[in-house]
Amino acid sequence: MDMTRRYHSVQLEKDRCKGCTNCLKRCPTEAIRVHGGRAHILSALCIDCGECIRVCDYHAKIAVTDPMDCVRDWKYTIALPAPSLYGQFRGLARPDFVLEALYRLGFDYVFEVARGADIVTRAIREKLKQPCLPRPLISSACPAVVRLIQVRFPELLDNVVDMRQPMEVAASVARAEFCRIKGCSPEEVGCFFITPCPAKMTAIHNPLGQEKSELNGAISMMEIYGLLLPHIHDMLHDPNYVPATRYGVGWATSNGEAQAVCPENSLSVDGIPNVIRVLEEVENNKLTDLVYLEGNACIGGCVGGPLTFENNYVAENSVRKMVKRMPDTHPDTVVPPSDLNKYPLRNDLPFEPNDAAMLDDNMTEAMRKMQRMNEILERLPGYDCGSCGSPTCAAFAEDIVRGHCTEMDCIHVMKDRLRVMAQEMVELAQTRRE
Amino acid sequence: MDALFQTTYPVESADYTSAGRASADIKRKLKQLGVGGDVLRRVAVASYEVELNLVIHSLGGELSLSVYPDTVQLVSSDRGPGIPDLEMAMREGYSTANDEARSLGFGAGMGLPNMKRNADDFEIASTVGVGTTITMGFRLN
Numbered sequence: 278m279d280m281t282r283r284y285h286s287v288q289l290e291k292d293r294c295k296g297c298t299n300c301l302k303r304c305p306t307e308a309i310r311v312h313g314g315r316a317h318i319l320s321a322l323c324i325d326c327g328e329c330i331r332v333c334d335y336h337a338k339i340a341v342t343d344p345m346d347c348v349r350d351w352k353y354t355i356a357l358p359a360p361s362l363y364g365q366f367r368g369l370a371r372p373d374f375v376l377e378a379l380y381r382l383g384f385d386y387v388f389e390v391a392r393g394a395d396i397v398t399r400a401i402r403e404k405l406k407q408p409c410l411p412r413p414l415i416s417s418a419c420p421a422v423v424r425l426i427q428v429r430f431p432e433l434l435d436n437v438v439d440m441r442q443p444m445e446v447a448a449s450v451a452r453a454e455f456c457r458i459k460g461c462s463p464e465e466v467g468c469f470f471i472t473p474c475p476a477k478m479t480a481i482h483n484p485l486g487q488e489k490s491e492l493n494g495a496i497s498m499m500e501i502y503g504l505l506l507p508h509i510h511d512m513l514h515d516p517n518y519v520p521a522t523r524y525g526v527g528w529a530t531s532n533g534e535a536q537a538v539c540p541e542n543s544l545s546v547d548g549i550p551n552v553i554r555v556l557e558e559v560e561n562n563k564l565t566d567l568v569y570l571e572g573n574a575c576i577g578g579c580v581g582g583p584l585t586f587e588n589n590y591v592a593e594n595s596v597r598k599m600v601k602r603m604p605d606t607h608p609d610t611v612v613p614p615s616d617l618n619k620y621p622l623r624n625d626l627p628f629e630p631n632d633a634a635m636l637d638d639n640m641t642e643a644m645r646k647m648q649r650m651n652e653i654l655e656r657l658p659g660y661d662c663g664s665c666g667s668p669t670c671a672a673f674a675e676d677i678v679r680g681h682c683t684e685m686d687c688i689h690v691m692k693d694r695l696r697v698m699a700q701e702m703v704e705l706a707q708t709r710r711e
Numbered sequence: 712m713d714a715l716f717q718t719t720y721p722v723e724s725a726d727y728t729s730a731g732r733a734s735a736d737i738k739r740k741l742k743q744l745g746v747g748g749d750v751l752r753r754v755a756v757a758s759y760e761v762e763l764n765l766v767i768h769s770l771g772g773e774l775s776l777s778v779y780p781d782t783v784q785l786v787s788s789d790r791g792p793g794i795p796d797l798e799m800a801m802r803e804g805y806s807t808a809n810d811e812a813r814s815l816g817f818g819a820g821m822g823l824p825n826m827k828r829n830a831d832d833f834e835i836a837s838t839v840g841v842g843t844t845i846t847m848g849f850r851l852n
Contacts, residue, residue, distance in 0.1 A: 675743075
C-alpha cells in the first residue's frame with residue numbers, strides 16, 4: 278500500500294516555520310523532521326492528531342478544512358454539528374439553539390451527530406452481547422487513535438470496534454431524511470461535518486474502514502464559531518426537532534462514550550501520551566478484564582480538539598451542565614432496533630496495519646539495517662536534542678540507515694570531528710623541517 | 712543456523728521502575744523488522760511476562776532476543792534462586808510472588824502458563840541455587 282502520499286488535513290505553512298524543535302519533540306508518532314531550516318511532515322507516519330498545531334508558537338502548522346463558501350457548490354446542504362460544538366457556547370441551555378443558528382447561516386437541513394452517536398451506542402451495545410469478543414474492545418470513534426493503533430499497535434487492530442463513526446451514521450440518516458422530505462436525489466445534497474479536529478477532516482477524505490465517506494466535507498468549528506455567535510441566543514426553535522439523548526451528546530467529552538456504551542466495565546483515557554500508555558497495557562495483556570476502552574487523542578475528549586475555540590475544561594463543564602438538564606433517556610429506549618438495519622453501521626473494510634515503521638520489505642535487509650542502526654546509536658551522544666532534525670538519537674540513527682541523512686548532521690559528532698582535525702592541524706604546524 | 716539479529720537486555724531484580732522496558736524495545740524492534748500480526752501479539756505478551764518474572768522472582772538476569780529467518784526466539788536466564796517444583800510452578804493460579812509484587816497487581820500465577828500458551832515452543836530448565844532458563848520460540852509464517 279502506498280502510504281507516502283495520502284491526504285492529510287494537518288499541513289505545514291512553509292513561510293511561517295522557523296525550523297525550531299517544538300513540534301519535532303512533541304509529535305507522538307515521530308512524524309516530523311526538520312531539514313533545511315523548516316519542518317517536514319512524514320506523511321506515512323502522521324495520524325493527524327493536531328498536537329503540532331497546538332505546540333507551534335509561529336502558527337506554522339495548520340489544519341486544512343473546507344471553507345464556509347463550499348456550501349455554494351451544492352443545491353442543498355446539510356450541517357452535521359459534532360456534539361462538542363455545544364461546549365463552545367457558555368450557558369447554552371439546549372442544543373436546538375445551536376441547530377437553529379446553523380439554519381440561519383443558510384444550511385437547508387441540520388442533523389445532530391449526537392443522534393448518530395445514539396445509534397452507534399445502541400449498535401455497540403448489541404455487539405457487546407456477542408460471546409468471545411476480544412478484550413477490551415477499543416472504540417473507533419477517534420480517528421487519530423485508530424491511526425495511532427495502525428502505526429504503533431498494529432496487533433491490536435482486531436480489538437478495534439468495526440463500527441462506523443457517529444458522523445458517518447448521522448450523515449446517512451440525515452441525507453435519507455432530507456431527500457424524503459424534499460423529494461430530491463442524494464447527489465444533490467452536500468453533507469458537511471462541523472469539526473473540532475483535523476483528524477475527522479482527514480477521515481472524510483481518506484476514510485478508515487470504508488471506501489468512501491458519507492460526508493462531502495468538514496467545516497472548522499473555529500471558523501463557524503464567530504458566524505454562529507450572533508444567532509445563538511434567539512429563542513426560536515424548530516417544533517419538529519428530534520433531540521439526541523444526553524448520552525449521545527455526552528460523546529463530546531472524554532468518558533461520555535464509555536458511559537453510554539458500557540458503564541459497568543469501561544475505561545476512558547484522553548491525551549495521546551496517556552492513550553499510548555494504556556494501549557501498552559493492553560498489548561501486554563494486562564487489561565483482559567476490561568470490556569470497553571475509549572481513547573481520545575485530545576485532553577477532555579472532542580471538546581479539546583485543536584479546532585475548538587473555548588478552553589476544553591470550560592467546554593466540558595458547559596456540556597456537562599447542559600446534559601444534566603436533559604431527560605435521562607438511554608439510546609436503548611430511543612433508537613428502534615429497525616434503525617440498526619436501515620443504515621450502514623458496520624465498516625466494509627478492515628483496519629489495515631500501517632507498516633511505515635518497517636526498515637525494509639526484505640527481512641534480512643531490515644536486520645542488516647537494524648544492526649547498523651545499533652552501531653551508529655552507540656556513537657551518538659544520546660542527548661536527544663533534536664539539533665540534527667530528528668526527534669531522538671534513535672530516530673536519527675534510523676534516518677541515517679534509511680539514507681535520509683549522515684552522521685555529520687549531528688553537531689556533537691561534528692564538533693568531536695573538528696576537535697580531532699584542529700589537533701591534527703596544530704600537530705602539522707608544529708612539525709619542524711628535519 | 713546463526714541468528715540474523717541478536718540483542719540482550721539485562722534485567723535487575725525488583726526494579727519495578729524499568730520493568731517492561733526490555734519487552735517494549737523488543738516489540739519496537741520486531742515491528743521495524745516487519746514482524747506483525749499474531750506473532751507480534753504473542754511475543755508481546757510472552758516477553759512482558761518473562762521480563763516481569765525476572766523482576767519479581769529472580770535475583771537478576773537477562774533477556775535476549777534472537778531473530779532467525781523462520782523463528783523469533785526469546786531466552787531468559789537468571790542467577791537464581793531456581794524453581795524447586797517446576798510442575799507446580801507451571802500451574803495456573805500458583806504464585807510465589809511477595810507482598811510488594813502483589814501490591815502492584817502481579818502474582819496472579821499466570822506468568823508461566825501465559826508464556827507457554829503464547830509460544831510455539833516452550834522450554835524451561837531450573838536448578839535451585841543456580842538459576843532458571845526459559846527458551847521460547849515463535850514461528851514466523
